[in-house]
Amino acid sequence: MNSELVLDPFPQYAEITLAPDERFVGRHGPLFLSDRTINSLLPREKLNSWKWICENVHTHKGQPFNLVDFPWVKGICEAWDDPAVRRIFMMAGSRLGKTETFLSLMLAAQYHDPDVGMIGGSTEGLVSRTIGDRFYGMMEKTHATRELCPPLHRRNRRIVHTLAFIIYGAWSGSPTTLGDLDPRYLEALEVDKWTKNNSEEADPFELFLERGAEIPDRKVAGESTPTIEGLSRIKKYVSMGTNKRYRVPCPLCQHHQQLRRNTSGDPTDGGLWWDRQKDGTTTASIAAESARYICEACQGEWGEEHWRPAIRRGVWVATGQDCDKQGRVTGRANNHGPDESFQLSRMYGPTFSFSDYARAFARAIGDPELERSFANNWDGETWVPVQVEMTWEQLAEKSCIGEWELGTAPAPVNFITSSIDVQIDHFVVTAWGWDRLQRGYLISYGTVPTWTQVKEWCYAVYPHADGGRPLPSFVNLIDSRDGNRKDEIVEFCKSVNKTSGPFVWPSMGSKPGSMNLRMFKKLNIDNDPNVARKPTRSDKIEGMSVVMINTTYTQEWLDNALARRKPGDPMSIILPQSMVADQDFFEQLLNESYDREKGLWKRIDETKIPVDFRDCVRNGRTAAEVYCNGNWTRIPATRPIHVETKQQLEQRQAQIKSDKERATAESRSSTWIRRPKSSFRRRAT
Numbered sequence: 001m002n003s004e005l006v007l008d009p010f011p012q013y014a015e016i017t018l019a020p021d022e023r024f025v026g027r028h029g030p031l032f033l034s035d036r037t038i039n040s041l042l043p044r045e046k047l048n049s050w051k052w053i054c055e056n057v058h059t060h061k062g063q064p065f066n067l068v069d070f071p072w073v074k075g076i077c078e079a080w081d082d083p084a085v086r087r088i089f090m091m092a093g094s095r096l097g098k099t100e101t102f103l104s105l106m107l108a109a110q111y112h113d114p115d116v117g118m119i120g121g122s123t124e125g126l127v128s129r130t131i132g133d134r135f136y137g138m139m140e141k142t143h144a145t146r147e148l149c150p151p152l153h154r155r156n157r158r159i160v161h162t163l164a165f166i167i168y169g170a171w172s173g174s175p176t177t178l179g180d181l182d183p184r185y186l187e188a189l190e191v192d193k194w195t196k197n198n199s200e201e202a203d204p205f206e207l208f209l210e211r212g213a214e215i216p217d218r219k220v221a222g223e224s225t226p227t228i229e230g231l232s233r234i235k236k237y238v239s240m241g242t243n244k245r246y247r248v249p250c251p252l253c254q255h256h257q258q259l260r261r262n263t264s265g266d267p268t269d270g271g272l273w274w275d276r277q278k279d280g281t282t283t284a285s286i287a288a289e290s291a292r293y294i295c296e297a298c299q300g301e302w303g304e305e306h307w308r309p310a311i312r313r314g315v316w317v318a319t320g321q322d323c324d325k326q327g328r329v330t331g332r333a334n335n336h337g338p339d340e341s342f343q344l345s346r347m348y349g350p351t352f353s354f355s356d357y358a359r360a361f362a363r364a365i366g367d368p369e370l371e372r373s374f375a376n377n378w379d380g381e382t383w384v385p386v387q388v389e390m391t392w393e394q395l396a397e398k399s400c401i402g403e404w405e406l407g408t409a410p411a412p413v414n415f416i417t418s419s420i421d422v423q424i425d426h427f428v429v430t431a432w433g434w435d436r437l438q439r440g441y442l443i444s445y446g447t448v449p450t451w452t453q454v455k456e457w458c459y460a461v462y463p464h465a466d467g468g469r470p471l472p473s474f475v476n477l478i479d480s481r482d483g484n485r486k487d488e489i490v491e492f493c494k495s496v497n498k499t500s501g502p503f504v505w506p507s508m509g510s511k512p513g514s515m516n517l518r519m520f521k522k523l524n525i526d527n528d529p530n531v532a533r534k535p536t537r538s539d540k541i542e543g544m545s546v547v548m549i550n551t552t553y554t555q556e557w558l559d560n561a562l563a564r565r566k567p568g569d570p571m572s573i574i575l576p577q578s579m580v581a582d583q584d585f586f587e588q589l590l591n592e593s594y595d596r597e598k599g600l601w602k603r604i605d606e607t608k609i610p611v612d613f614r615d616c617v618r619n620g621r622t623a624a625e626v627y628c629n630g631n632w633t634r635i636p637a638t639r640p641i642h643v644e645t646k647q648q649l650e651q652r653q654a655q656i657k658s659d660k661e662r663a664t665a666e667s668r669s670s671t672w673i674r675r676p677k678s679s680f681r682r683r684a685t
Contacts, residue, residue, distance in 0.1 A: 047113070057138065095352075227384050256324075415639075417475045436636065493544070522547055590604070
C-alpha cells in the first residue's frame with residue numbers, strides 16, 4: 001500500500017514520510033506502509049520537556065509559560081527527562097508555581113508518549129479543582145493539545161478521558177482511589193496536607209507511591225509546602241534525594257550562593273540584611289525600606305535591580321556538590337540515585353521582592369503562629385516547635401497571676417469546658433473558662449475516684465465573678481485512649497449525654513501529623529470501629545460524637561502558651577495565685593518535650609511524673625474549639641448578665657439537688673461500672 005495521508009490524533013508522531021517508491025522488504029516481497037505505521041515501529045524521539053513547555057504550554061488563564069521568571073524549572077524538567085531518575089520531590093514556599101510546573105510536565109509527557117496517569121491531592125475538592133479548572137484549562141489553551149481536550153459537557157473533574165490517554169484523580173482519606181491502578185505518570189499535590197480517616201489505615205502517600213511500581217520507566221513527582229520538622233513528608237523525601245538548592249551568581253564577584261536570610265546578626269556573614277534600631281530590634285517599615293542582599297564572599301551589596309538577572313543565571317547544586325564562578329557544577333551528590341529533590345524559598349519568586357520578604361519576617365517576630373507560617377510559606381522550610389526550658393517554680397511564678405478563687409469563674413470568662421483523663425483507678429479532672437481572645441482560665445482541678453463523681457463534675461455549675469447566673473460546663477471531653485476502660489467510657493457518655501447540653505463526649509488523640517492544621521474532627525460514634533463495639537439500632541444516640549484531637553496542634557499550642565506567651569496574651573493560659581505551690585501540677589505540664597528526630601512529643605521523666613494534667617489542659621482547649629466550632633468571633637466580648645430572682649435561685653438549687661440524688665441512685669443500681677478494688681492512689685507512671 002502506498003503512503004497516504006492519515007488523520008492522526010498525534011500530529012507530533014508524523015515526522016517520517018515515505019515517497020511512493022520507498023518500501024520495506026518482507027518475506028514475500030516489498031511492503032508499502034503508512035507513515036503512522038512506520039512511526040509506531042520506530043523508537044520515540046527523546047523529549048526535551050523544558051523546550052516543549054516554553055514553546056507550547058499556556059496556563060489555564062491563557063498566559064504563555066514564563067521562562068524568564070521561572071528559570072529554575074529547567075533543572076526540574078531535565079530531571080524528569082533523565083531515564084535514570086524515577087521520582088522527583090520539590091519542597092518550596094507557597095505561590096512559587098509548584099503545581100503549574102508539575103501539571104506542565106504531566107501534559108508534556110502525555111503529549112509525547114501517552115499513557116495512564118494519576119493526579120493525587122489531599123482532598124477530593126483539591127483534586128477536582130486541579131483537574132477541572134487548571135488541567136483542562138491548560139489543555140485547552142495550549143495549541144498542541146487543544147484537539148485532545150474533551151468538550152465542556154464531557155469533562156469529568158475526577159478523571160481525564162481523552163482519545164490518547166487517561167488520568168485518574170486520587171485523594172487521601174479514600175483508599176479506593178489510591179488502589180488497583182497502574183499509572184505510569186504520577187503527580188502528588190501538597191503531600192504534607194494528606195490525611196487518613198483512622199489510625200489503622202496505611203499512610204495515603206505511601207499508597208500513592210506504590211502505584212505503578214512495576215513499570216520500569218514510571219515517573220513520580222511530588223510537591224508541597226512543608227509543615228512541622230519530623231512530621232513533614234516532603235522534607236523526608238527531599239532529604240533522601242539529591243536535596244538540591246538553587247544558587248545564583250553575585251553580580252559583583254560571580255560567586256554562586258543560595259539566597260538566604262542573615263541569621264547570625266553579623267552583616268559580614270552575608271545574606272539578606274536590613275537595618276536595626278539601637279536596641280537591636282526592627283520594624284516592618286524599617287526592614288522593608290533598608291532590605292538589601294550582601295554577598296557572602298565579597299560582602300558587596302546588591303538590590304532589587306540585580307536580583308532578577310542573577311536568578312536567571314542560577315544553577316541547581318546538590319548536597320555534596322559545588323559550583324564555580326562560571327556556573328559549572330562539580331562533585332558528586334551525597335544521595336546520588338533515582339530520586340531527585342529540590343528546595344526553593346519565596347526569595348526566588350517573581351511576584352515577591354527583598355522588601356516583601358523583610359517586611360513579612362519583621363511582622364512575624366514574636367508571634368508563634370506567624371513565625372511558623374513564615375518558615376513554611378516564605379522560607380519553604382519546616383517549622384521546629386519551641387523547646388520549653390524552665391523549672392516548675394519559674395512556670396508557676398509566671399502563670400499564677402489570677403486573682404480569683406478556685407471554683408469561681410473570673411470576670412472575662414464567657415463559657416466553660418471540662419476535660420477528664422481516665423486512669424486505672426481514678427480520674428483526673430479540670431474545668432477551664434474561656435474568653436473571646438482564646439485565653440484559658442483554670443476554674444477547678446483535681447482527681448476523683450468514681451464515675452458518680454465524674455458525673456457530678458460534668459453537671460457542675462460555677463458562680464461567676466460578674467454576679468450573673470452561674471455557668472455550667474458546656475462541653476466535656478473524656479479521654480478514651482485507655483483500652484482497658486473504653487467500653488465504660490462510651491457507656492458512661494451515652495448515659496449522661498444530653499442533646500441540649502451539657503455534651504459529654506469521648507475523645508481520642510490522633511496520630512501526629514495526620515490532621516494538619518485542624519484542631520479537632522468529630523466522628524459519628526456509631527460508625528467508628530475504633531471507639532467501641534458495633535452498636536445495635538437501640539444503642540444509637542443522635543448527636544453523639546467522638547472527638548479526634550490533633551495531638552501535634554494542641555501540643556504545640558501548649559508549649560507556646562507555657563514558654564512564649566505571657567498570661568493575658570491571646571491564646572495564653574492564666575492560673576489563680578493559690579496554685580503557685582502545686583509542684584505536681586506544674587511538673588506534669590513540663591514533662592513532655594518535642595523530639596526533633598522522631599517528630600513526636602515524648603515524656604522527659606517516664607517513671608515518676610505523669611502527664612495527666614498536661615493532657616487535660618490540651619483536651620480542655622480542644623473542647624473550647626468544639627464549643628465555638630473554630631469560630632471564636634462568635635463569642636461575645638462580654639457575656640450578658642442575667643440576675644436571678646430569689647424564686648429562680650431556689651428552683652435551680654432544687655434541680656441541682658435532685659440531679660445529684662438521681663445520679664447517686666443510678667450509680668447504686670448500675671452493674672456495668674467497674675469499681676476500684678483498692679483505695680484511691682495516684683498512679684506513678
